[in-house]
Amino acid sequence: MRRLAYTAAVLVLASSLLGVPTAAGAAPAGPKQVIANLFEWNWVSVASECTSFLGPRGYGYVQVSPPQEHVRGQEWWVAYQPVSYRIESRKGTRAQFASMVSTCHAAGVKVIVDAVVNHMANEDKTGPGWAGSAWSHYNYPGTYQAQDFHHCGRNGNDDIRNYGDRYEVQNCELVNLADLDTGASYARGRLAAYLNDLLSLGVDGFRMDASKHMPAADIANIKSRLSRSAYMVQEVIFGAGEPITPGEYTGNGDVHEFRYGKDLARMFRSERLAYLRDFGVAWGYLPSASAVVFTDNHDTQRDDPGVLTYRDNGIYALANAFMLAWPYGSPTVMSSYEFGNRDQGPPSNSAGLTNNATCFSGGWRCEHRWQVIANMVGFRNAVNGTSVVNWYDNGNNHIAFGRGTAGYLTINDEDGAINGRSYDSDLPAGRYCDVIHGERTGSTCTGPVITVGSGGWFTANVAAHDAVALHIGAKLP
Structure with a gap:
């Protein structure tokens, strides 16, 4: 087992690896593949970052957090509990969202929305929603009623317990979140209407949250109802021995390769970088053209101690440098805020509105701006298409x-x-x-x-x- 901590000298080095880049020049030549996940940034801040940094630095896409009306609360996960499909959240208004998309496009950055399509809210919170909509579990007036949800009749509370049972994973509830019947025409149409509304505002693609909990055919049907083509990446977490596999979903678009970040962390922390010589498909991963990879994301940095995060400083920067230089998959760079417990939400004001993001201040860690990571985006663009x-x-x-x-x-x-x-x-x-x-x-x-x-x-x-x-x-x- 190799070292698990750095010496004082290496911590000094880590500080240099985290250096803030100077002002950017012209965008790098070539296609721009890299996605910056500005997790829980508000729309005004995303727009500003597209103009001042993401565009000039060569990021091709910005992934933004769910924009729909959600339950009230300070926790990060409230954004993943919709109560309506109004584009109104603690991150901003519909007008601010639309302005952000236009501003990012003007900077040469495409916009991917984290789309919550598997479920609505659970019973942890009570109404009204952020924008004032009335709701209760299984009743979202004007949107869904009880008949629009799965009620699987398992485990005494309809919750998923056995991930070895395909039916249970895709028809029972994920931690009591009201599970939409995505096999029904009404739910499919209503979800497509939400996505089409976002497309009308200029959105370029979607991260389909909790895709594993919907049959791939349901997602395909929703996709067929979209008003125009859109990029799609699906969240399907690999589980050893489980019947639902990431490969089932590649017909709909790209899929997150969750094994990548965990294995990369293991190589850097306790095994040998020499093993990375064939990193990718040879390790049992998805085909490169279908995979979206990351060192960490908003879930794994909270729930998986096996991945590297911003807290790992220099080693995290080096792992991201490898990811951006290596040709497997399309890379997503995480941009975090500091948190002291799993549930902690983004820096916010007393009214619950997300604060403007000021990088390296007020809790915003902004890994996408770390010198090594930002500069390796240019490397990625320069070497695109080479072996x-x-x-x-x-x-x-x-x-x-x-x-x-x-x-x-x-x-x-x-x-x-x-x-x-x-x-x-x-x-x-x-x-x-x-x-x-x-x-x-x-x-x-x-x-x-x-x-x-x-x-x-x-x-x-x-x-x-x-x-x-x-x-x-x-x-x-």
């Missing part, structure tokens, strides 16, 4: 690989520095800004400059638990 070349490992925790002739990453997660080693990059000869430690600003770099020779070779010193990354977009004149 892995020139893999190297020392059999333990020093790895290196190129992406065609467009980029090269080496990670040293050993406890000691690796100095004076030469790397075979396939990069064109020239001077490159090391984007792990610096920013390219015009013809200069705020960090180390690495010279690549005519054969693609370069020599670098890599400190313990650190990395060096070069890409064609950071080549200096």
